[in-house]
Amino acid sequence: MCQLLGMNCNTPTDIVFSFEGFRRRAGLTDCHSDGFGIAFFEGRGVRIFRDNHAASQSPIADCVKQYNIKSLNVIAHIRKATQGGVTIENTHPFIREIWGQNWVFAHNGNLKELPDMSESFCQPIGSTDSEAAFCYMAEYLKNRFRRKPSEIEIFEAIQDITKELSQKGTFNFILSNGEWMIAHCSTNLHYLTRKAPFGKAHRIDDDGVIDFNDYAKDGDKVTIITTFPLTKDEPWVKMEHGGFVFFKEGDKIAEVVGVAKEMEDDGTLGNRAAA
Template sequence: MCQLLGMNCNVPTDIVFSFEGFRRRAGLTDSHSDGFGIAFFEGKGVRIFRDEKPAALSPVADCVKQYNIKSLNVIAHIRKATQGDVSIVNTHPFIREIWGENWVFAHNGNLKELPDLSGCYCRPIGSTDSETAFCYIADQLKKRYCQKPSEDEIFAYIQELTKELAQYGTFNFILSNGEWMIAHCSTNLHYICRKAPFCQVQRVDDDGVIDFTNYTTKNDKVTIITTFPLTKNEKWTKMEHGGFVFFKDGEKIREVVGVRKELADDGTLGSAQH
């Protein structure tokens, strides 16, 4: 399946260190080679880079390092196709307008059944289950709320819609409107909230090293969300099945704790509270 990367912070920050390790999983250290995308919020605007080529080998991905863009919210995705052909139209992240805002969404998983969008205004452009699911979420949000509701209402309704869709398959995702970021875990999703005192860290995928003390202040807060940890010497939090986290300004603001999935003594899949 695909892999996800998100960043939410309280000051504009570049994601180059994390992305350089992440992109290696698209053709070098792993096989997620069916395209990539990365979206940067800049105020209400979104700057997005996409390519159907593997991120590890893509000149478009090289631009991310060259431009050194700083943003409060970033979502990236490397694709291993399950539904839809390998093409630019099927690369994540996807963008839709909701209440006059750009909303950005990326999904890891496979939904075997999809809702009927024949009566919806929001339609997919490509042929992925991911974009169809996002269109359904966007359409349902607009139908329920004519005007933008509170963050608590948004978070609660996203949970309701997610549970409806997740019964049809694996539904890990990251979603942002440029103000906050929501992460949902079906199988694998990890995060780390960095703040002072910052330290030197080492990447998993190529042993690249950075000392964050040279690039941050004591007030900076940066959260990184990803399918599997990107660094060796930091303590990442693993989200559990069905878990939701709401991040804002680099901090965890709200959380619904998921359920740990385990193998029972008889080898069947059981569950334990986390």
């Protein structure tokens, strides 16, 4: 029971406007208050902030606004625990090395009876199904390709392993290696690309408003991916069950369109289940 937030863009951008609305869903406008994390790619490195307390109240979450970090790829997560205790090691996003790069992953859902990984090189540190699934994915990719393959081969391989893991339960996720961002939808995921002509946006979770004309330049492209829309007046695209999207430099490079499907709440919807 979690929510996801990702940003992929073609110029270093801060995520403050989106994150300030998103973090309110951690105990104020929704119930995802069992920890949070946010990862910023900076060159080949990754700067990660985590806390096992609610993002809405966390001084660590305040740092995101205070430091105004700019990045081409950002992944954030607010947690409502379904598996694993409320501890730092169980907060998302998770990070692993694949082909000499940092890969960052965050998951919303609930997976059961994952394959045995006792003899795998890539081992989870915490006790979540999410981290175990990411480790299984990383192991699969490294075994399938000894060297870094093309982006389209990566996208196809991620589709293959995702279809296997999705049989175990709900598997919404956002994944990035700092060059691109991939998202998969099992139940709920939305995206939006901001580009010229820019306008105003009003946040759903509070009264926050921004005029992107004050910050963006012609040619800027910023894609936001999130579990549920963050603003009232922008053209969010709802992904369907089994859908994948591949973004690079703010552009949608590839997409596998999912299938509309009525979903039962498996404990991942939070307050939306009663809406």
